[in-house]
Amino acid sequence: MKIYDVAIIGAGITGTAIARELSKYKLKTLLIDKEVDIAFGGATKANTGIIHAGYDDPPGSNRAKYCPKGNSLWPKLAKELEIPFKQTSSFVVVFNEEDVKELENLLERGRKNGVPRLEIIHDKKRLAQMEPHLSPRAVAALWAPTAGIISPYEAAIALAENARENGVEIFLETRVERVKVENGEVKGVETSRGFIPAKVVVNAAGLYADEISRTAGVDYFTIHPRKGEYHIYDKRLGHLARRPLFPTPTPISKGIVVTPTVEGNLLIGPNARDISDKEDTSTTREGLDEVMRGAAKLIPGIEKYRRLIIRNFAGLRAEPSTRDFIVEAYDDPRGFINVAGIRSPGLTSAPAIAQAVAEMIAEKELLKLQKKEKFNPYRKAIPRVVEMPPSEANKLIKEKPEYGHIICRCEHVSEGEVIEAIRRGAKTIDGIKFRTRAGMGRCQGGFCTYYVLKILARELGVPEEKVTKRGKGSELFPYKIKELVRRDENAS
Amino acid sequence: MQADVAVIGAGAAGLAAAVAAKKAGAEEVLIIDREEKLGGILPQCIHTGFGLQYFQENLTGPEYALKFIEEARRLGVKSLTNTMVLRLRPGEITAANSQQGIFTVKARAIVFAAGARERPIGAIGVPGTRPAGIYTAGLAQKLMDNYGLLPGREIVVLGSGDVGLIMARRFAMEGAKVKAVVEIMPYPGGLARNVVQCLEDWGIPLLLSHTVTKIHGKNRVEAVTIAKVDDKLRPIPGTERKISCDALVLSVGLIPEIELLEEAGAQLDPHTGGPIVDENMETSLRGVFAAGNAVCIFDSVDNVSITGETAGKAAALHVQQKLQRPAKPIRIAPGRNVRYVVPQLVSGSRSVKIYVRVSKPLRNAAIMLGDKTVRRAPRLTPPEMVTLTLSKTVLEGLEGEVKLNVEGEEG
Incomplete structure (x- = not known):
């Protein structure tokens, strides 16, 4: 049986970033996830997509340590892996003079955390120039030039693809039941597909990190879900914000944000509600209304554009009882590393946390880290035919005519892009959506679902009624016509 | 590529437009559609109820489409299927398909008949x-x-x-x-x-x-x-x-799919969600016409085809420089109890057919253009559009914006 050097549990942004980091070294690394695809399980596919500057985390905390560092790593990483990313900067906005003091506090905290180039803009005219749709009631803003926006799921997918390119194995639809420990040492993981031996186990299991950790005997923390709800608008409204606009943070969250997405939509949210069910990603009337009210403080009149909302969704933050990121390698059991409670700013921090994990493995001498001579840092994005210069696009279409067949009218996705996404591991309608954007536009799949379904069935060699939205139990069109009529006839 | 009239969308509106353009003397008529086959959504509408007005026959969707497709073929309308239009400007369309890659079509007139999407x-x-x-x-x-x-x-x-x-x-x-x-x-x-x-x-x-x-x-x-x-x-x-x-x-509503027109700068009507058109179905962009559910959501396919016919014919006349445009158009604006009116602009120099959707069910209704009663009806409801022919006499003397109101008892 193959013995892995490292088994990483969880293929969200943290797990994939760790996998990619470790793929630089001569290690046998395995990435495991219970879902059918990368970034399907938790917070990675449902968050605000902001690369934070790092000014609002308490100095001295892990969050304050990893966030600014992660922020500084993303531009290069995004370039190497062709992840859609824009360094837009961000604003924290206040609406009366007394609150300017809060901005000063944040600025001071930012300085302590090592966040560069923070500035308070206490000038209505300048604010209006920089953000023409921002409320005229805004009196000042903390400007964080290093903040940006990214596609979080594409980031995780790109990290996983590059990790795999560099030798990391990925087991999907594999649920880790427990971490096996003998004589104070990690031996591997028991999974739904049997035992997998590994010398080091990294627990990046998101909301379930506490349960996994407990099986390894580390039980000093719990993770509880904190729900955040969102509205996403048609690209027509993408211009309403040029950068993420925050209110002043509350003790439990950064507040309801208005932000452009890197793809050009407008996103508002999240609220913050502590709940008990780790699977409850349902939206609520009250929550969606709360988000709308919050956003309207920043961009007055936004509530009038309800008909341009194309989707609402909810995500769950993995909130740790310790209130801080848990990034720790233990002596007992030796070989066990927790990367838990990675709530906001987890997306930003992921590359820095990944480096920290590698350093812990070296420091604790869990494994010998030897750099690979042939590490390939680059990953090519799926070609977006309509975004290419026409001559290049036509060259591609001549070579591969399927790139000329545009199957998604809203986001202009070609059949070639869908086929390429399948080749890279998409097996479901959502897998195609997150990789190509087919189904993410204003019609929300009303037109392209049929094509995507047909292409998936053809390329995977499965009947159309077996194609799923996001894995078993989510078959899109589960029956053949006449099937039910025949059943009734047989029964009677 | 080149065409006299290029039609975007091969559904009920586009097919009727292509046929009408050809009949009105346009030589090269090209119809472009993103789907594999011509017909728009008609091939999936296997129920009957199509063509009651247009053909005085009760047809299924595929049968209705076939009538137009056959006529278009007979007349020599050219078509490109599996082809997505990416950009539209007066006189020019950019599109993509597997055979030609990304290419442009120079067209002296364009009929936009891209239909609607579902909410x-x-x-x-x-x-x-x-x-x-x-x-x-x-x-x-x-x-x-x-x-x-x-x-x-x-x-x-x-x-x-x-x-x-x-x-x-x-x-x-x-x-x-x-x-x-x-x-x-x-x-x-x-x-x-x-x-x-x-x-x-x-x-x-x-x-x-x-x-x-x-x-x-x-x-x-x-x-x-x-x-x-x-x-x-x-x-x-x-x-x-x-x-x-x-x-x-x-089944919570349809939205005219007009993003290409919007990007090209056509003026839109917030009431219909589609472009503002005149009685020739011409948009605010000269030489760009629109028809069918891309203009407003119609109640029946027959009306969709009729607007297509108007647009196609006008496009052919535009190419031949014979199109009569309203010199000082009258703007018909939705007034009391009216959700929208199409076309929004009429010349007043000839009688014209308009489509009206009321905003709530009304009994003993009177449809008024300005202060003139143009029709009475025992009952009007939002799902059933009202088709009205405004005669030259009714339009006489009107100018600028005129409100179309519907008076009646609610219910």
């Missing part, structure tokens, strides 16, 4: 989860009637638009149980004949003044919660009940 679940903001099992009615129809796939076995339909009603019957025919059609308004969204033929004849309950307030289920829809709504359309607490089902089908 998705996100646009109406129903709380709850987003599992598999939520479909727009048109998507369900396409998968069912063209590909033989069924979305579920216990279905709730939200919205009583015509597609929703037709699909409720289709599901029932296929042995699925349609638990309810839920409509937020106090009256049905679709045509009266569809309410009778699709729901009543099949024993499917229609719940007026109700809406879906929550969707349940993780991977697959397991149930929906419905509730009664008050006169402001807000759910009434205490009236909720849960209906188990494995699919929720939405």
Whole structure:
């Protein structure tokens, strides 16, 4: 049986970033996830997509340590892996003079955390120039030039693809039941597909990190879900914000944000509600209304554009009882590393946390880290035919005519892009959506679902009624016509 | 490529436009469509009810389309299918397909007939989860009637638009149980004949003044919660009940698909969601005409084809420099109890057909243009559009903006 050097549990942004980091070294690394695809399980596919500057985390905390560092790593990483990313900067906005003091506090905290180039803009005219749709009631803003926006799921997918390119194995639809420990040492993981031996186990299991950790005997923390709800608008409204606009943070969250997405939509949210069910990603009337009210403080009149909302969704933050990121390698059991409670700013921090994990493995001498001579840092994005210069696009279409067949009218996705996404591991309608954007536009799949379904069935060699939205139990069109009529006839 | 008239969209409007353009003397007529086959959504509408006005025949969607397709072929209309238009400017279209790559078509006139899209679940903001099992009615129809796939076995339909009603019957025919059609308004969204033929004849309950307030289920829809709504359309607490089902089908409105026109700078009408057109169906962009559901959502395919015909003919005349444009157009604006009017601009120098959608059901109604009563009707409802011919005499002396009001008793 193959013995892995490292088994990483969880293929969200943290797990994939760790996998990619470790793929630089001569290690046998395995990435495991219970879902059918990368970034399907938790917070990675449902968050605000902001690369934070790092000014609002308490100095001295892990969050304050990893966030600014992660922020500084993303531009290069995004370039190497062709992840859609824009360094837009961000604003924290206040609406009366007394609150300017809060901005000063944040600025001071930012300085302590090592966040560069923070500035308070206490000038209505300048604010209006920089953000023409921002409320005229805004009196000042903390400007964080290093903040940006990214596609979080594409980031995780790109990290996983590059990790795999560099030798990391990925087991999907594999649920880790427990971490096996003998004589104070990690031996591997028991999974739904049997035992997998590994010398080091990294627990990046998101909301379930506490349960996994407990099986390894580390039980000093719990993770509880904190729900955040969102509205996403048609690209027509993408211009309403040029950068993420925050209110002043509350003790439990950064507040309801208005932000452009890197793809050009407008996103508002999240609220913050502590709940008990780790699977409850349902939206609520009250929550969606709360988000709308919050956003309207920043961009007055936004509530009038309800008909341009194309989707609402909810995500769950993995909130740790310790209130801080848990990034720790233990002596007992030796070989066990927790990367838990990675709530906001987890997306930003992921590359820095990944480096920290590698350093812990070296420091604790869990494994010998030897750099690979042939590490390939680059990953090519799926070609977006309509975004290419026409001559290049036509060259591609001549070579591969399927790139000329545009199957998604809203986001202009070609059949070639869908086929390429399948080749890279998409097996479901959502897998195609997150990789190509087919189904993410204003019609929300009303037109392209049929094509995507047909292409998936053809390329995977499965009947159309077996194609799923996001894995078993989510078959899109589960029956053949006449099937039910025949059943009734047989029964009677 | 080049064409005298290029038509975008090969549905009911586009086909009629292409045929009419050819008949009116345009030499090269090219019709472009993103789907594999001509016909737009007609091939998936396997029910009857098409062509009652246009052909005085009761046809199915595919039959109706075929009549136009055959005529277009006979007349020598050229077509490009599997071709997506990416950009439109007066005189020029950029499109993509597998054979030609990304290419341009120089066209002396363009008819925009791209149809409409369905309003998705996100646009109406129903709380709850987003599992598999939520479909727009048109998507369900396409998968069912063209590909033989069924979305579920216990279905709730939200919205009583015509597609929703037709699909409720289709599901029932296929042995699925349609638990309810839920409509937020106090009256049905679709045509009266569809309410009778699709729901009543099949024993499917229609719940007026109700809406879906929550969707349940993780991977697959397991149930929906419905509730009664008050006169402001807000759910009434205490009236909720849960209906188990494995699919929720939405028929909550169509939206003219006009993004290409919008990007090209055409003036839009906030009431229709489509472009402002004159009696030739010409948009504010000279040489760019529009027809069908891309202009406003019509109640019947026959009216869609008629607007296509007008647009196609005018496009051909434009190419031949024979098109008469309104010199000082009269703007007909929706007034009391009117949701929208198309065309918005008329010349006044000839009689013209206009389409009116009222905003609520009215009895003993009088349709007034300015202070002139142009028609009386015992009952008008939003699903049934009013087709009016405004004579030259009625239009005489009008200028600038004139309101079209409908007076009547509510209900």
